[in-house]
Structure formats: C-alpha cells, structure tokens
Amino acid sequence: MKSLRILLPALLLSAAAFAQDPGDAALLQRAQRLHDRIVSIDTHTDTALELIRDSVDMNRVQASFPRLREGRVDCCFYPIFTEQGPLDEASEQAAFEKAIGQMKAIRAYIEARPREARIALTVKDIERNKKKRHLSLVMGLENAYPIGRDLSRLQDFYDLGTRIITLCHNYDNDICDASRYPEKTWGGLSPFGKELVREMNRLGIIVDCSHASTQTLYDCLELSTAPVICSHSCVYAIKDHPRNLTDDEIRAIAAKGGVIQVTTGRWALSWLPADQVDIGTFCDHVEYIRRLVGVEYVGIGTDFDGGGGMRQLEDASRMKDITVELMRRGWTDRELELFWGGNFLRVMRAVENAKK
Numbered sequence: 001m002k003s004l005r006i007l008l009p010a011l012l013l014s015a016a017a018f019a020q021d022p023g024d025a026a027l028l029q030r031a032q033r034l035h036d037r038i039v040s041i042d043t044h045t046d047t048a049l050e051l052i053r054d055s056v057d058m059n060r061v062q063a064s065f066p067r068l069r070e071g072r073v074d075c076c077f078y079p080i081f082t083e084q085g086p087l088d089e090a091s092e093q094a095a096f097e098k099a100i101g102q103m104k105a106i107r108a109y110i111e112a113r114p115r116e117a118r119i120a121l122t123v124k125d126i127e128r129n130k131k132k133r134h135l136s137l138v139m140g141l142e143n144a145y146p147i148g149r150d151l152s153r154l155q156d157f158y159d160l161g162t163r164i165i166t167l168c169h170n171y172d173n174d175i176c177d178a179s180r181y182p183e184k185t186w187g188g189l190s191p192f193g194k195e196l197v198r199e200m201n202r203l204g205i206i207v208d209c210s211h212a213s214t215q216t217l218y219d220c221l222e223l224s225t226a227p228v229i230c231s232h233s234c235v236y237a238i239k240d241h242p243r244n245l246t247d248d249e250i251r252a253i254a255a256k257g258g259v260i261q262v263t264t265g266r267w268a269l270s271w272l273p274a275d276q277v278d279i280g281t282f283c284d285h286v287e288y289i290r291r292l293v294g295v296e297y298v299g300i301g302t303d304f305d306g307g308g309g310m311r312q313l314e315d316a317s318r319m320k321d322i323t324v325e326l327m328r329r330g331w332t333d334r335e336l337e338l339f340w341g342g343n344f345l346r347v348m349r350a351v352e353n354a355k356k
C-alpha cells in the first residue's frame with residue numbers, strides 16, 4: 001500500500017502529460033507492468049560523445065542515464081560516431097587514435113558509475129543486468145572510417161567492447177558505399193569491406209547497414225554468416241528519403257533473420273512540419289514493417305543526441321509512451337516484448353552463435 005501511494009501520483013502526473021483519454025491511465029499502468037518484465041533496447045544513440053565532452057549540459061542530453069531509466073529503457077547503444085575525413089593513411093590513423101581514445105573515455109565514464117549502468121558485451125550480460133536493475137550500455141562504432149584499411153584495428157575496438165559497427169556514415173569510405181551520395185565508389189562493399197564483414201562475423205560483431213547503399217546492404221546479406229540489421233532507419237514508402245529502406249530492402253533483411261530498428265527523427269519519419277510529427281507517425285512506420293514482413297523484424301533505434309526525437313518523444317524519458325500508443329492500436333504484450341528487445345536479442349544471439 002505504501003509503495004502504491006508513492007507510485008500513484010507519479011503515474012497520474014505522467015499519464016496526464018501524455019493522455020487526453022481517461023483510458024490511457026490504465027494503459028500506462030499496463031505499460032509499466034510490461035516494462036517491469038521485458039527487456040527494452042534502443043540500438044542507436046549518439047549520446048556517448050555528449051557525455052565525454054569537457055562541459056556537459058545534462059539537461060540537453062536526450063539519452064542520459066536518468067532519462068533512460070524514467071523511459072523504462074533497459075539497454076542503450078552508445079557507439080562512437082566519427083565524422084569522415086579524407087581516405088588516406090595518415091587521416092585514417094588519426095581517426096583511429098581519436099576513436100580509441102573516445103571509446104576508452106566513455107568506458108571510464110560508465111565504469112565510474114557502477115550503481116547506474118554497466119557495459120554489456122553479450123545477451124547474457126543484458127539479461128543479467130535487467131534482473132539486477134542495472135542499465136546496460138553497448139559499445140560500437142558509427143562509421144567504420146577509423147578502421148581505414150587495417151583489419152587488426154577491428155580487434156582493438158572489439159577488445160574495448162565493440163559489438164556493433166555501422167559500416168559507413170553519409171559518404172563512401174574504404175569499406176563500402178553510403179546511401180546519401182551518388183558516387184558509388186565500390187558498387188557495394190569494397191574488397192576490404194568484404195574482409196571486414198568476415199572478420200566481424202568471426203569476432204561476433206553485429207553488421208549494421210543503416211547509412212549504407214542498397215548494394216552494400218545486399219552484399220552484406222549475401223556474405224554475412226549472421227543476420228544483418230539497420231540500427232536506425234525508417235520506411236521509404238512512407239518518406240522517400242535516401243536513408244530509408246525500400247520494401248525490397250526490408251524483405252531482404254527479414255529473410256536473413258535480421259531486424260529493422262525504426263528511428264525517431266522527423267528527417268526520417270515525415271515531410272510534414274515538425275508540429276505534426278509525433279509518436280503516432282513513428283508507430284505508422286513500425287506498423288508498416290509489421291504488416292510487410294511480420295512483428296519479428298521490427299524494433300527501435302532512436303538516434304537520440306544525433307538528430308532523433310520529435311513531438312511527444314523529446315527524450316528517452318518518454319519512451320514508454322510508445323508502448324501506450326501501440327497498446328492503444330491493439331498490440332499484445334507478446335508483440336510488444338518482441339518489438340522492444342525480443343527481436344534484437346534473437347539477432348544478437350545469432351551473431352554470437354555464428355562466431356562459434
């Protein structure tokens with residue numbers, strides 16, 4: 001009873017902020033109970049670099065530890081983002097050293113706060129941390145540019161905890177072609193990129209094709225011995241942005257057992273003005289993928305602190321409101337469990353098994 005007295009005002013306040021409908025308070029309570037039980041995962045943010053800046057304004061960090069907790073997120077990906085420079089050895093060496101330094105810094109930041117969060121390397125780590133009520137953080141790279149053309153660097157990143165790599169950002173690099181620009185240097189994966197994907201399979205690192213060109217994605221799907229994902233991408237049929245995924249691309253990722261993690265930035269969600277893009281728009285993308293290939297192939301990667309977030313989902317503290325909206329649309333608890341983490345954990349397990 002005592003705990004209910006503490007809990008209720010918070011529940012009602014939070015419900016009032018989101019809901020107009022009195023039925024929504026009941027949905028929010030159902031959502032809270034569900035989140036107690038399931039593992040909720042956000043597979044992409046750019047938060048890591050925010051936290052290791054010299055001066056951090058925590059009010060501006062969208063996926064800070066307290067906000068993730070409030071939103072009921074159990075596991076968040078904190079990759080190191082690297083802006084791409086010229087494709088020469090000296091520039092790539094400098095990018096490598098910088099990214100290694102940043103990864104060490106974010107590791108140190110997390111390790112200094114063991115009561116708040118833990119680095120997770122495996123599915124088992126994520127599940128154990130959930131039981132112990134620790135937030136899991138997964139390390140990775142957004143843009144493999146710092147690897148240059150040196151395969152040994154992959155081991156260095158792996159040893160620091162890297163378990164996912166987004167192969168490129170907005171420009172073609174030495175590994176593959178990107179989706180945004182027409183150069184198409186390699187016609188998909190480069191010869192070195194193919195070696196890199198094989199080595200990622202061998203070590204057990206997830207291949208992430210968000211930002212990659214269509215042919216890069218198809219090359220990865222053909223070559224990889226494990227499922228391939230897009231950690232933060234939306235549906236091209238809803239918004240025809242080159243970063244988004246066509247129906248054929250979505251079908252191909254699903255056929256290989258991968259998952260499409262829908263992102264939350266207005267740039268990916270809709271051409272409508274910002275005040276008309278909200279959690280409902282996001283859920284339209286999620287439901288499109290569910291209709292096209294099934295609920296087993298969709299999840300969420302917010303891109304918070306890197307362009308993610310919109311009306312009603314300004315930061316991670318409101319993530320559970322997505323659960324409320326999907327419940328309102330008739331989603332079952334089992335479907336929500338798959339969306340929030342079941343699907344992604346299946347992929348991560350398959351990547352771990354492919355390594356063996």
Ligand SMILES: [Zn+2]
Nearest residue numbers: 142211232306
């Ligand atoms: Zn990105």
